[in-house]
Amino acid sequence: MTESYVIHVNRRWQTEESTISDFSVENTDLKGYILEEKGPSSAQAGMQLRIPAGEYNLVWHHGGRFGPKVPKLFNFQVSPGRLILIHPGNDASDTEGCLIVGHSRKINRVESSKLKFGQLMKLLEPTDLSKSKLIITEDFQ
Template sequence: MPRTHLISVTRKWETEHSTISEFFISDALPHDGEIHHGFFLELEGPDTIEQRQRKRIVEGIFNLKWAISTNNRNIRRDLPLPHLYNSDVPDSRGIYIHVGNYPINSDGCLLIGRSRKVDEVSDSRSTLNALKKYLNRVGIENVRLIIKSEYQAV
């Protein structure tokens, strides 16, 4: 039976424009180019399971799979992309981990970055590539992404 690998995501900073989370991947191999620690920028709250709301997704445990196509032409160049889903957030909602730096770059997805500022993550493309390297090594279907909230002052 394959081992389950975890990406632990903690929402920490929220403004009227965005939510920024910190993530850790305990079994990543940074010396091999995989990402061990970084940040996700999501849109502001409240959390919702509804589609087309431009709000962040609910807390929970998510499965991942590769999205090999998308209607969003702005993110096509980075396909395949990690695609999140669970019993509350169907894959038809189209929640991806993708490149972007600011809230305007998201319709509810998680924008990945190596560092953060208020309402911004940076070094997005190289961080996504390092995450993809990890997901390819362990098998994306063996990974669970866990989102929880522990907010603190911006």
């Protein structure tokens, strides 16, 4: 079992409603899509915009409507208090800056989110999440 993972999120498609990325977990077969808020990117809370590209630390967020624990990301620009979580959902109405995982994508939507979130959690749950990282890059089409 690996003690840590690097999750790569590459932003590829954006509309006036949302941003969709490819994602993969280094040294695994796990990949899919992530839906976030629309751009431009902002480190400021309460703007309903995606977070800036960059490298993020991960910790467990306990409690809340998405289950007993979900991954939370933060860095020097985006504080842990902004509550940027990785969780299931389908479209921009399901996020306030969080990252929503999905198995497939449509315009402004990801599908089979609970399935893909379950696969990600199965991988991350046994680890010390604080040793893992999430890296967001941008390569828009």
